[in-house]
Amino acid sequence: MGLTVKQPRRMSASGRQMSVNLEITPTGSWPGAGEPLDLTTYIPIIETVNINTLDASGYVWKYDRNTKKILAFQSIDPADGGGANTPLVPATGDLTDQLLRVEVTGTRA
Numbered sequence: 001m002g003l004t005v006k007q008p009r010r011m012s013a014s015g016r017q018m019s020v021n022l023e024i025t026p027t028g029s030w031p032g033a034g035e036p037l038d039l040t041t042y043i044p045i046i047e048t049v050n051i052n053t054l055d056a057s058g059y060v061w062k063y064d065r066n067t068k069k070i071l072a073f074q075s076i077d078p079a080d081g082g083g084a085n086t087p088l089v090p091a092t093g094d095l096t097d098q099l100l101r102v103e104v105t106g107t108r109a
Contacts, residue, residue, distance in 0.1 A: 002027050003035050003070070011042065018043050019105040023072070026095040034069030043106035050103045061100060071098075 004025045009021045017064045026035065051061040060073040072095060085097055
């Protein structure tokens with residue numbers, strides 16, 4: 001359980017504006033309530049968080065600024081009782097094969 005976070009390049013800064021690119025890999029079972037990730041460690045005041053993956057597994061990712069967690073949603077066909085990206089991935093979900101590319105932009109404190 002947890003996340004492996006790598007910062008492959010240096011942080012970019014111009015005046016008060018800052019941006020950082022991270023590579024994140026989940027490790028172990030995914031908790032249904034999300035995995036803790038405090039992005040303010042990298043950017044003090046967050047403006048945007050973009051999460052991309054090259055995997056076509058159907059997972060949708062979101063960063064919750066209030067709880068400082070990264071959330072995983074699974075796209076389930078409404079015909080199968082799902083909706084457009086509504087259910088959280090269950091706690092038994094193994095997402096270790098996912099590589100997330102996260103771009104965080106914001107300003108200095």
